Amino acid sequence: MNTNIKDMGSGVMFLVIGLAFTWNTWRHLPLTTDGAIGPGSFPLGISLIVTGFGVGLIIKAMRTAPEGLTPISWRGLTLIVLSVLVFALFIERLGVLPALLASTFLAAIAPSDSNWKTAVIVTVALTAFCIGVFIYALGLPYPVIGPWLRLT
Amino acid sequence: MMKFDHKMSRRVFLAATALASAATLLPVSLGHAADWPSRPVTMVVPFGPGASNDIFTRQLSEVLSRDLGQPFVVENKPGAGGFTGSLAVSQATPDGYRFLELPNSVVAFGPIMGVQLDPLTDLTPIAILATSPGAMVVPADLPVNSVKEFIEYANNRSEDTFVGYVGVGATQHQMAEKFKTLTGVKLKSINYQSAAEGQTDLVAGRLQVLFSTIAGVLGQIQAGKLKVLAYTNDSYAPGSPPAPTMAEQGVEGMEGSQVWWGVFGPKGMPQDITDQMNAAINKALDDPAMVTVLTNAGAVPVKGSPADFVKAIKDEAEIVQEFVKLTGFQPKQGG
Amino acid sequence: MDILHNLILGFSTALTPENLFYCFAGVLLGTFIGVLPGLGPTATIAMLLPITYYLSPTASLIMLAGIYYGSQYGGSTTAILMNLPGEVSSSVTAIDGYQLARKGKAGTALAIAAIGSFIAGTFATFVIALAAMPLSDIALSFGSAEYFSLILLGIVISTTLAHGSMVRGMAMILTGMLFGLVGTDPETGMFRFTFGMIELSDGVETVAVALGIFGLSEILRNLEQNASTGAITTAKITSLMPSREDLKKSAGPIMRGSVLGAVMGVLPGGGSILSAFSSYALEKKLSRHPEQFGHGAIEGVAAPESANNAGAQTSFIPMLTLGIPPNALMALMAGALMIQGITPGPNVVYQQPELFWGLIASMWIGNAMLVILNLPLVGLWVSLLKIPYSIMLPAIVVFSTLGVYTVNNSGFDLYTLLFFGLAGYLFRRFDCEVAPFLIGFVLSGLLETHFRRALSFSSGNLDTFITHPISAGILAVAALVILLVAMPSVRKTREVAFADSED
Structure with missing residues (x-):
């Protein structure tokens, strides 16, 4: 297809974001309240301009020379997303230690050419470092072992 | 069991930065009969650091740590005007x-913000x-120089007179609207997101009147840039500039409009721990450092039983209901 | 001379062993927490607040102030080394600082940041000593109309920040502005774009946005290549210290950044946010090689770092001379004073001269300590870059994750981090730079609030922005900038922009 993917991609993103905010403003937010500017005017104005930029870039994409994109590393992407998610899910329930161990390990094996041995060493070292700095030195009030793992 | 010890870690940290002078941090056990507290206690402040209730809680925790022999650790859990942290505590195990x-502002969660949290039933x-x-x-x-003169001044001015307050639906907004209703004075409201913005506009003369607690404006009053016309009631801290009450100035019905701070437990706290904590807080209010921190921020220490606190909450709820009726304020859920 | 007398009083107060010690403790701790992303000076100062009750007022304020400006020094470190800006101001430093690091010139960037900060700190100290009172009048003369115009100027200026396509830069600013409006409408209390999530009612957490859109998206970008083979920089790490040439190039930006930062730091409602990237944009405009900006121009580190540090110090002026703390951090400083029974306000300078002048003198001493402390550390930081990326990558992920969590102790902020990390990754794949997004994000709420408040004061009359002289002047400058920027770029657009320069 004779389109420029970078222009098309950014155009579509701006269009989607612009339309989403326009639609939401239109549905929920009054443009004026008691004669003064309401909560809707300012976002509506901006979201319409963003939508316009999106349309412009899409039109431009069809007129410019195609351009390639670097391939996405799906393995890396998935593991990094999991790494942050796991941390968010673990920290309040299982505690800082399990959260850090799991999250660091997932991030450490994200590169396609990572090896397990290094990943384990990095995980242990970084976890120890973070607990030392954040929990013991700075005294942040997070349980190292969370309520779900406590025996009592 | 809990593996970390905040007090301990802070002492390590202090040693590291060699702040050895803080010897007062050593816990002194007063030997309570019951075994509460037997491990560190978390005090949740549902706002960011720096707000007056954060400062008060940190000082209170310092005193409670010393009196009860276990570290009281402050945890800031800000978000949604205090709702996020409050909800988390209301659902926590009520183990003290x-x-x-x-x-x-806890009372305003329902009527003003439209979220579900009743301080009397969802918290202790x-x-x-x-x-x-x-x-x-x-x-x-x-x-x-008086409320009466102010009303005349505002009503006879050719240009608009502006009243400022911080926060939509918050205590100061309620005061401003109530004042307008009770006196019928011609004022246009300006809403601020932070006290600093309102104070700046007031000192610069863009605002003609501001409803506020005394803490933020004390310095400018002492320097002769601002003056207090009246307080909503006469329980202001020693050191605050003296002024008559609204009632003395002929505006009846604003006595209850004030800010208070209090301590809650999760829903369903056992009575004995509630009583012990209440006693510990009442005792802490005698601590000179605690008193200094409160009075220097324009607040008056108030002792009382849990029942007294319940009454204060009910009184506040009435004031909020009245404000809602008065202004037709509705919690508005946009998108 | 009066000022001489005051400075002597200040230095004799600040140079007592006790105060020197607390100054050192403050800047050391400040550097340390500044380097860690997330946990900022506000939380640290809050934790130490009860202890200050047992110190003298002067000592406690000197220490707390040291934590604050020390953290500004430390904040640039991770921005330069790992593209992890802990706050908005250091995100500007990250633009060129990180590119310098990738080219093996991290040492130069870090050293220039330290030197620039020191010079700016020195300058700001003298500004406070000589002109605190007149400057506090400037702060008072800025009402909503003036702030609106100033922020509008800032947004206009920031369009020049993008080094690629102008169209994309503008679209990114506006997109950032949309996300900056998420939360509670300040005028009516209505929720906007929260999609039923109560966690969003206070808006999207800035630190999570900054670390996501810069740090996390960078990780995802790097994973496209075979990451573990190289380090952040595959180039040879050349010199640790800046060359003569670098110093010469940085001198102007440091001076101009210091002045701009010192003046804007006084303005609480947005001035401090604007100063870092305004100074960056100014240098880009003045430079004979604007095309180097965004690809590792040392001026792009020198200017915002100086502006940032000068502003950090002059932001004490409204608190000290007016008793009005412009932000949570200054509110804590005011709190520290109130705990001691001192009411912050215009009288402090008369009633507590040794406190006022001692604090000012300590700022200069603290800055000297910081530069002595930080220059030797440059070598250590740079050696971190030799660590293989397979180790750096999990470290960056974990530091941003834990860092974001420490800001509000909120798991929700981690989902925000993830969302903006992924969004930033997509944007960057399509050649959209993320710095303008962040600027739009932090400024839109302020712009709207001041616009609506100014109109409340004027009964909806738009004239208010022109009848206020300061506001009118700023708007004229904004119009001039638009002319200056638009003219050459319209011409350039024909040649370059439609082919879109490659990153």
Whole structure:
């Protein structure tokens, strides 16, 4: 297809974001309240301009020379997303230690050419470092072992 | 079991930065009969660091750590005007190891913000800490010296007269609207997101009157840039500039409009721990450092039983209901 | 001379062993927490607040102030080394600082940041000593109309920040502005774009946005290549210290950045945010090689770092001279004073001269300590870059994750981090730079609030922005900038922009 993917991609993103905010403003937010500017005017104005930029870039994409994109590393992407998610899910329930161990390990094996041995060493070292700095030195009030793992 | 010890880690940290002078941090056990508290206690402040209730809670925790022999650790859990942290505590196990410090805005969660959290049923009221009346503050060069003169001044001015307050639906907004309704004075409201913005506009003369607690404006009053026309009631801290009450100035019905701060436990706290914590807080309110921190921020320490606190909450709820009826304020859920 | 007398009083206060010690403790701790992303000076100062009750007022304020400006020094470190800006101001430093690091010139960037900060700190100290009172009048003369115009100028200026396509830069600013409006409408209390999530009612957490859109998206970008083979920089790490040439290039930006930062730091409602990237944009405009900006121009580090540090110090002026703390951090400083029974306000300078002048003198001493402390550390930081990326990558992920969590102790902020990390990754794949997004994000709420408040004061009359002289002047400058920027770029657009320069 004779389109420029970078222009098309950014155009579509701006269009989607612009339309989403326009639609939401239109549905929920009054443009004026008691004669003064309401909560809707300012976002509506901006979201319409963003939508316009999106349309412009899409039109431009069809007129410019195609351009390639670097391939996405799906393995890396998935593991990094999991790494942050796991941390968010673990920290309040299982505690800082399990959260850090799991999250660091997932991030450490994200590169396609990572090896397990290094990943384990990095995980242990970084976890120890973070607990030392954040929990013991700075005294942040997070349980190292969370309520779900406590025996009592 | 809990592996970390905040007090300990802080001492290590202090040693590291060699702040050895803080020897007062050593816990002194007073030997309570019951075994509570037997491990560190978390005091949740549902706002960011720096707000007055954060400062109060940190000082209170310092005193409680010393008196009860276990570290009381402050945890800031800000978000949604205090709702996020409050909800988390309301759902916590009521074992006496997690408390919540809140100002009177807790009462406004339902009627003003439209979220579901009733301080009387979803939390356990433990003790009220302190109160601070609202102050009606004007620039020093405004040619009025009483509430009555102010009303005449505002009504006879050719241009608009502006009243400022911080926060939509918050205590100061309620005071401003109530004042407008009770006196019928012609004022246009300006809403601020932070006290600093309102104070700047007041000192600069863009605002003609501000409803505020006294703490933020004390310095400018002492420097002769602002003056207090009246307080909502007479329980203001020693050291605050003296002024009559609204009622003395002929505006009846604003006595209850004030800010208070109090400590809550999760829903369903056992009575004995509630009583012990209440006693500990009442005792802490005798501590000179605690008193200094409160009074220097324009707040008056208030002692009382959990039942007294419940009454204060009910009184506040009435004031909020009245405000809602008065202004037709509705919690509005946008998108 | 009066000022001489005051400075002597200040230095004799600040140079007592006790105060020197607390100054050192403050800047050391400040550097340390500044380097860690997330946990900022506000939380640290809050933790130490009860202890200050047992110190003298002067000592406690000197220490707390040291934590604050020390953290500004430390904040640039991770921005330069790992593209992890802990706050908005250091995100500007990250633009060129990180590119310098990738080219093996991290040492130069870090050293220039330290030197620039020191010079700016020195300058700001003298500004406070000589002109605190007149400057506090400037702060008072800025009402909503003036702030609106200033922020509008800032947004206009920031369009020049993008080094690629102008169209994309503008679209990114506006997109950032949309996300900056998420939360509670300040005028009516209505929720906007929260999609039923109560966690969003206070808006989207800035630190999570900054670390996501810069740090996390960079990780995802790097994973496209075979990451573990190289380090952040595959180039040879050249010199640790800046060359003569670098110093010469940085001198102007440091001076101009210091002045701009010192003046804007006084303005609480947005001035401090604007100063870092305004100074960056100014240097880009003045430079004979604007095309180097965004690809590792040392001026792009020198200017915002100086502006940032000068502003950090002059932001004490409204608190000290007016008793009005402009932000949570200054509110804590005011709190520290109130705990001691001192009411912050215009009287402090008369009633507590040794406190006022001692604090000012300590700022200069603290800055000297910081530069002595930080220059030797440059070598250590740079050696971190030799660590293989397979180790750096999990470290960056974990530091951003834990860092974001420490800001509000909120798991929700981590989902925000993830969302903006992924969004930033997509944007960057399509050649959209993320710095303008962040600027739009932090400024839009302020712009709207001041616009609506100014109109409340004027009964909806738009004239208010022109009848206020300061506001009118700023708007004229904004119009001039638009002319200056638009003219050459319209011409350039024909040649370059439609082919879109490759990153």
